[in-house]
Amino acid sequence: MKKNIFLLFLLMLASCKSSEITAQNDVDIQVVLLAGQSNMAGAGNFDELESNIINRIQKISDRVSLVFNGKLIKPLSYYDNKPSEKYNFTKRFGPELLMGLTLAENNPTKKYLLIKRSQGGTALYGAWNPNWSSEKAQAIEKDKKQKLQLFSMHIEDIQKSLAILKSEEKTYKIIGLAWMQGENDATLIEAARSYASNLKALILKYRTIFKEEKMPFVIGEINSRYGVKDGAKIVRNQMESFVNKTHFTALIKTSTNQNWLDYPKHKDNVHYNTEGQVKLGTAFAFELMKMIK
16 A cells, blocks of 8 residues: 555656646747846957857857847847947857857757846946845945846846737746856945845845746856955855855856966956857856756
8 A cells, every 4th residue: 555655656746747847848938037247248259259159159040039138039149339449349249149059059949038137337235136225226336327226127128028928929938047247246345245145135036026936046156356355255155155055056166367267358357258258158058957957
C-alpha cells in the first residue's frame, strides 16, 4: 500500500514538472526584462562587430524583438547614437544584443521580446527604487534625474508591451530579468550599505506585479572604483550577499583588475566597450538559461 502511494506521488510530481515545462514551451513569446544604468544602456559600437556576428543577428531578427525605453517594438539591432567626443559612432548597443542572439540560437523554435529600460547615472537608492521617495532621490540623483521614477517607467513599458501581445492574441511568459546597475549607489554610503535590501525590494515588486514568484534575476556585478571610499566594494559585497540569500538569482562575477580582460572597457575604466558588451550579453543569456533549466 505504501509503495503504491509513493509511486502515485512520483507520478503526480512528474506531471506537475511536465506541465510547467509544457506551459513555458507552448507560449508564443518568451519575454525578457532588462534594466539598469549606463552599462545596461550600453556603449558598444555595432560597426566594430565581426561580420559573422552581424550576420547571425540578422538571421534571428525575425524571432527576437526589442522595446527600449518605451519606444515601438522593433527587430533586435543597434540603436541610434549621437556622436560625441567620448563615443564617436552612430550605431550603439548594450547587453540586449548578444543576450537576444544567444537565447535565440540556443532555442531555435522560440520567439523573444526584450523589454529594456535604462538611464545612465542613476541609482537603485533613488530613481530605480521601487519604493521611490523624493527625499532619497534628492540625496543621490543629480538635476532632472531627481524626478525620475525608473522602476514605475519600466513597469509601464512592460505592461504596454504585454497589452500589445494580448491584442494580437499572442501568449507570453516572462522568463527572467537582467540587471546591470550599481555604480551610482557607490557614491553615497547609505545607498551602498542598503543595496542588498533595495535589490530584495526590487525583485519582489517585479515578481509580485507580474505574478512570477520564481522569476529568474541575473545581476551584473559592478567593478569600477567609482564613488566614495569603499563604496564600490560595499556594493559588490551587497550583491553577493543578496544572491547567496535569495532564490532564483545569479551573479555575473567580474574582476576589479584594471586590465579588464574579462569584460573589456573603454578608456574611462567604467563603461564596457564593444567586446565587453558582447561578453556581457552572452553571460547574461547563459546565466538565465542555466536557471530556467
